[in-house]
Amino acid sequence: MPWSEVMTPVPMRRVAVVVPHEALRVSLVRIAEAGCVELDRVEEAAPGAAAQRLQRLQTRPEAPAPAPSGPARPTREAAALTVLAPDLDTLEEHRDLGLLAGEAQLEERARGAVVRGEVAGLAGWCPAAEMPRLARRLAAAGGALVPLRPPPGVDPPTQLRSGPSAAFAPLVTTYGTPPYTDVDPSWPAGITYVVMFGIMFGDAGHGALLLLGALALRLGRPRRLARYRRLWPFLAGAGAAAMLAGVAYGEFFGPTGVLPVLWLNPLASPARLLAAAVVFGAGLLALAHAAGAVNRWREGGPGKALYAASGGAGLVFFLGFALGAAGLVLHRPNLAAVGAALAAAGLALVAVGVFRATTGGFAGLAETVVRLFDVVVRAGTNTLSFARLAAFGLTHAALADLVWRGTTGLAGRGAAGVVGAVALFVLGTAASFALEALVAGVQALRLEFYEIFSRLFEAEGRPFCPWHVPLAAPAEAERKVATCSPG
Structure with missing residues (x-):
């Protein structure tokens, strides 16, 4: 297909x-x-x-x-x-x-x-x-x-398609039903979700547990969860992403030394992880703006696609905003100037679109200024919001490190210490696994809905009910x- x-x-x-x-x-x-x-x-x-x-x-x-x-x-x-x-x-x-x-x-x-x-x-x-x-x-x-x-x-x-992307469709339908003319973002949204989950839940051992859970769900075990069987690819994707991130971080049930650090140690390089998370988020927002431009074209033609804040105008502004910010951080004046020019052009297009939709006059001008301010503020806050990927990844690594330090500390205190170390490792791992899985799942969903889907959809469709x-x-x-x- x-x-x-x-x-x-x-x-x-x-x-x-x-x-x-x-x-x-x-x-x-x-x-x-x-x-x-x-x-x-x-x-x-x-x-x-x-x-x-x-x-x-x-x-x-x-x-x-x-x-x-x-x-x-x-x-x-x-x-x-x-x-x-x-x-x-x-x-x-x-x-x-x-x-x-x-x-x-x-x-x-x-x-x-x-x-x-x-x-x-x-x-x-x-x-x-x-x-x-x-x-x-x-x-x-x-x-x-x-x-x-x-x-x-x-x-x-609107009826979303069945097949491999059906496991990710609940991500979209929980937010709302896409209009019939819009793009169905089920599988890109699913991939994005599991990648963000993996960044925050980066541990090869914990990811392997998720993969085992996906296998059990696929086999219909336990039976009381059999109705969720179709979501097993979703859980498997989250586990695979967590394993890949864990390999990059060198984490296997914490800093156990089983895996070497291939990219960075979250606790040793937090600033680098934060910067990578923000850059990753900026890339996702740019893709969301591009998909939003396609949706605006399908909904209202080239005019709406060009002037909408969630369409072409918003994409031009955001690209300029990102280039300008990168130029300032990297001390590249030329790059910052190009970014500022693009951002100004995008804002001008957004202003034209907003003003045309108002009744005109002073009230229309005031509404346009408020909307432009909102566009600028949202661009900054939504981009920085992706720093939570690194923040919760650091939290996950810190909890695993705490459990591992306690385990190694008890293990050197005789037979009783070994028993206590095993108990601490099992209980601590279970507690951190449950807590961080819940936190990473909720935070990835929040980023998906508020930062990404808000740019994809401006209206809601009607579900097909045969x-x-x-x-x-x-x-x-x-x-x-x-x-x-x-x-």
Whole structure:
């Protein structure tokens, strides 16, 4: 799959479902079973017959169901449907909540149908790749699937892609649903997150423990965490990043001497680690601005991409800001001058964009000045915020060093000291592992959301919510047919 497709949401199509009116129920059941269409719904409609019965059962105190005249019917909680319409009174009598819930959903979707003579039509959204499969299912019921033009001013719902990047999608959806036209940053955001986590949690031994945890999660162990199994690549990535950072730092369950220092010792070179973290953060912010410019272009065209503070204008300013700061730190006047010129040009573009969006006059000018001040302050504070990568990396190294010093100090005091050293090492490592894993996870998430995503997204999209209700089990469906209403 080309990268341009990997980094975009699933293509959606506006569709119409056209069926004979007498086959509307069968078609809706097939759509619900397919689970790939989001049908338009009637807002604030009165509840139908099935919904009313379901509400009565849900508000009525639990009571034993009367003995059925036919085979016993187990009480169901999950929504389900049958091809033929069941007798609603019978379902209520036997407290069949599942089938009543399914019928209530079907009634709600059926009210959204437009009926013209003997033909009924429904509109909705469907992933482009699912249209052939859905068209075949509808054709078997005498219906058809017709592509439509999207309504003016209405964006399609957003469905992020499945596959390797799906493990990182919760990072994005926790922040919000990306607009349909925007870039899907799931896998870049996931890689960025695990790298930042690794910098703060840099220890090869601790990273190996995370990898073991990822393997256990992949195998479904422990079972109570099996529902999080799809996140195992996320945990594995964090463990691998922590191991790589630990190799660079020479840390293996602390400064045990098992690994040589390949890059720097955090406690011996804190200033160098802080500088590297800030430079790394500046690079991430520049990439976020570039991705934001792409999003602004997709949302509003070249004009919005050029003048937006989270678009091209913001990118030009930030690059100038970074070059100017580098020139001052490195004592390079020429580099600082070039950076200042770029920053001024970027601010000028931002000012034009902000002022054009105001009502003009003195109020518009004042708003523009305030916004420009905010852009400048945010550029500095957000860049320096990445120093926390080094700060928490130093904290992690200091805790591991403290545990190791205590361990070696006890180990030289006889047999009792050795026992105490082992206990201290195990308990101290467990405590520092748990504390720093939590801190690194939260801080990496904070940097992802406030520093990076705030530049990617200016608006929030709407998630794709396909209607999916499975058919009842075949044996149970046969029993329901026996009690179906004549209609």
